[in-house]
Amino acid sequence: MSKVKFILMKYIGMPIRNKLMPPVRIMDEMLFKNGDIVLDFGCGPGIFTMMLSNAVGENGKVNAADISIDAIKSVDKIVERNNLQNVSVVHLKKENFLESETFDKIIMLDVLHQINDKLDILKKLTSLLKPNSILYFSDHHMKKVEINNLFKQVKSLHLIEDKKYTTSFKKQ
Numbered sequence: 001m002s003k004v005k006f007i008l009m010k011y012i013g014m015p016i017r018n019k020l021m022p023p024v025r026i027m028d029e030m031l032f033k034n035g036d037i038v039l040d041f042g043c044g045p046g047i048f049t050m051m052l053s054n055a056v057g058e059n060g061k062v063n064a065a066d067i068s069i070d071a072i073k074s075v076d077k078i079v080e081r082n083n084l085q086n087v088s089v090v091h092l093k094k095e096n097f098l099e100s101e102t103f104d105k106i107i108m109l110d111v112l113h114q115i116n117d118k119l120d121i122l123k124k125l126t127s128l129l130k131p132n133s134i135l136y137f138s139d140h141h142m143k144k145v146e147i148n149n150l151f152k153q154v155k156s157l158h159l160i161e162d163k164k165y166t167t168s169f170k171k172q
Helices: 004-021 024-029 049-056 069-081 118-127 144-154
Strands: 035-041 059-067 085-089 103-109 127-139 157-164 165-171
Touching: 024 049, 024 103, 035 049, 035 118, 049 059, 049 085, 049 157, 059 069, 069 085, 103 118, 118 127
Parallel strands: 035 059, 035 103, 059 085, 103 127
Antiparallel strands: 127 165, 157 165
16 A cells, blocks of 8 residues: 555545444454454554454454555554553565464454455465454445355355454354
8 A cells, every 4th residue: 555545544534434433333343352362454554453452451462464564653653652562563565474373363354355366365364363263354345245255265264243343254
């Protein structure tokens, strides 16, 4: 994502989305416990970073990951300013994609529509989940039919619940 697109998203797009889909309401639909290891895939400017940090507690870990260096800088500032000891910021590149079966939960919110090979990334994310772990998904830029067709192709993910803002899938 270009610097201009990131700035537009952060200062115009996100505030509009946050009014229509309040982050606190989105978080209410996702269940986290103390000690969870969570990946915030496509963390953007870090809207969920502090809430996730609090949700997983001091025994948990949040990996805020994005391909945009501007997103990484934004989240780094949040982490530093709030002294979030349980948050790591990861600048994703193809060569440093994360290790398999690492995470208890992955959140992927308003990201998939920006990715060209959507099925490939869903399969990669599924491989990052531990068995019986959860992927929380939301992307209001995509049609429900498109989302359902994509997720049906990922055989090891099974729909748990479709809520107002998020859909949860469990890795078998």
